[in-house]
Amino acid sequence: MYELVAPAPDGGVFLQRLGRAGYPTSDAEALDPTDLAVAIRGIEERDRPRWVWQRTTDWYPALLAAGVEVDRCHDLSLSAAILAHSAYTQDSGYTPGVPAAGAVDADHVLARVPPPPHQGTLFEHDAPAGPGPDVLASELRDQLGAVARSPQAKRLTLLLAAESAGSLIAAEIQHAGVPWDAAAHNALLTDRLGPRPTGFARPSLLEAKAGELRTLLGAPMLNPDSPQELMRALHRAGIEARSTRAWELRQYTHPAIAPLLEYKKMARLLSANGWAWLDAWVADGRFRPEYVVGGVVTGRWASRGGGAMQIPADVRSAARALPGHRLVVADASQLEPRVLAALAGDEAMAAASRDRDLYAGIAAAGFGGDRAQAKVALLGAIYGATTGESGRLMPQLTRLYPRAVALVEQAARDGERGRTVTTHLGRSTPPPSERWSASQRTTTAEEQRRADAIARDRGRFTRNFVVQGTAAEWAECWMADLRGRLRRLRAEGLTAELVYFLHDEVVVHAEEAAAEACATAVRDAARAAGRLLFPGAPVEFPLSVAVVESYDQAK
Structure with a gap:
């Protein structure tokens, strides 16, 4: 059973029940956007449908902000992107009737999580624009038909379900956010770079390192952040490097090389995860990255801003569980x-x-x-x-x-x-x-x-x-199974939330009493994902699991 969510021309919202084949079984019900969260909560609790919408990113972040979670969905845009190119549907005649999500498509990056809605309302203004219920229902039927006609219908069904589950998980991870100790982050920046400067000045320790470089290279006006100036200074000092890449610089024994490598490392910390990053990406003690589901052509996730696909070792100690909680960090080995x-x-x-x-x-x-x-x-x-x-x-x-x-x-x-x-x-x-x-x-x-x-x-x-694409499929199945297990733990009154994902790694933030149960859940979910994708295959997918207070302790 499907429940379709679609925008109405007047800025309202339509809800419509669809049967298993995607045909309407009732008239579309028009709602004011401010009533949508209450309506969806009631339908979810009563019927557990599979929600159908053009993009999960249009609706789910605001629903989460209103305290509403859904169990399942069918993201039409993500599914269209898969079916449009799949060799398994090449003879189906399928052509996307809605814009298909593409690799690193900014339209399908999760919007910033909205603040908790005032007085329980979902949208302060109009609902997201887009095709109406007739167009979206037709697209769902076309997609279901293309899958049904495929010789690999079972596999495609699983892929679309996993991709759509991934869209829910991405929104939930962004909503939850990685617990982040801003004071600890500021302290490590101060320790490595010096106190936070005003304006565009370099921090004092970074500027001191730049001064050391100028002296050693005999270039008193050098701006070491300029590759062109730096290359000229290196060549004048007899360092005939063809680039400023670290691996090439290490081939030289000039006394400026070590401080230059240290300067580059410090400058990288400032630009990638310095105070500007902290101001932009950490709020209320949480780092909330913006994920793009299927953002890489192989199906891997990507991110826009914030560096979610790599939290550098320099700042991992700031990713820290709240008091009385632990981070359960699990990654799939090889x-x-x-x-x-x-x-x-x-x-x-x-x-x-x-x-x-x-x-x-x-x-x-x-x-x-x-x-x-x-x-x-x-x-x-x-x-x-x-x-x-x-x-x-x-x-x-x-x-x-x-x-x-x-x-x-x-x-x-x-x-x-x-x-x-x-x-x-x-x-x-x-x-x-x-x-x-x-x-x-x-x-x-x-x-x-x-x-x-x-x-x-x-x-x-x-x-x-x-290989990479199939690994991405395994990872989404792993997370989808884990999501269900964590929801069951929360139903028992325990705190356990998925807060981070990176290709083959997940981080769960849980109260201390639930940490071992979460560790068991991530292992069981990995085994289930292996059986689901490769039933009967004698291949194991072991995990490295650590229960820690901060992310750096797991690495």
Whole structure:
């Protein structure tokens, strides 16, 4: 059973009950936006429908601010983005009737969480604009029909459900926010950089480091934040670096190199997570990142602003549980290699993955126990680094795990030829770019060499697409299952909320009495996700789980 939420032309909202096939079973009910939260709460408690809307981001953040959670939804835009390209629907005739969410599409980034609504109202003004109930109901029917006609209907159904669940989770994570100790953050900035300056001045310790650089490079007017000025100063000092990248600078022994590297690290802290970041992203003791579900073409999430996809080590100690609470930090160990073993049905690699350290298992099987070599070989196969050391080790990896290597090699060859590759559940690569297509129309030897290089680039992308994309599917299924378990814990009166997600890692903020139950929940959810995607596969998806007071203690 579906319940459709759609904007009305007069700024109001329509609710309409739809049957399993997406056809209306009642007339659309017009509501004032201020009455929507109460109406949705009642329907959710009574019927537990699957809510249908054009974009979760249009409605759910404000519902959460009004204290209303929903169990399930169908996000039409996210689903359209999948179905429009999926090889599993290529013969269905499906064409999106609503704008499909795209990779890093700003329209589908969660809006800033609104403040608690006044007197229980949901929207102070009009509801979000967009297509009405007839258009959205028609789009739902088209999507359901495309899935039903697919030879992989079961997988597609799971993918759309997981992606839509991800849209709910993203809104809930942003609403909850990561507990953040602003005073601790300010203290570490002061310790590393000096007291907060006024205006655009550098903090005192950073300015002192800049002064040290000027002296050592003999450049009294140097602005070390200018790459052009810095390169000229380096060259005048006899440091013939071609860039200011840290790995290249470390090759030189000049006395300015160490302070320059330290300056770059300090400047990076100031620009990425300094006081401006603290002012913009932390409020009421919470860091609330803006997530983009499916923001990467493989299906991985992205973020806009705030650096949600990487909390640097320098500031992790500020991500701190509230008194009487703990952070439960869990990450999937070596997720992508384990996904490859399951995708390929490679029993030998699956056997190696039963060890907690998959690379050690592979090393013991055929690399003389050399874990480093095993890791280089396997990651080279997944990411396309098949020359150099990886290329040298590839024949041995192929002898050990022929099915796994064959899967990524076939994906690479398909990509080079402009073909589509598809994840386990049905997310496919977009068609080749115009640049790729134009490059393949060659007439000279030089054009052919360029065409071959462009083709290999696409092959490296498709090689990893099937693995990274399937890993993203596993992660969304993991979180969706975990979300249900945490909701059940809250129903028992315990405090437990999912507050952070990064590709293969989650953070739960829980009261101390619930922390171990949450740790069990994340492990059980990982096992459930593995069984759901790969039923019967002998591949394990172990987690590293830490119950800590601050995020840095888990790293």
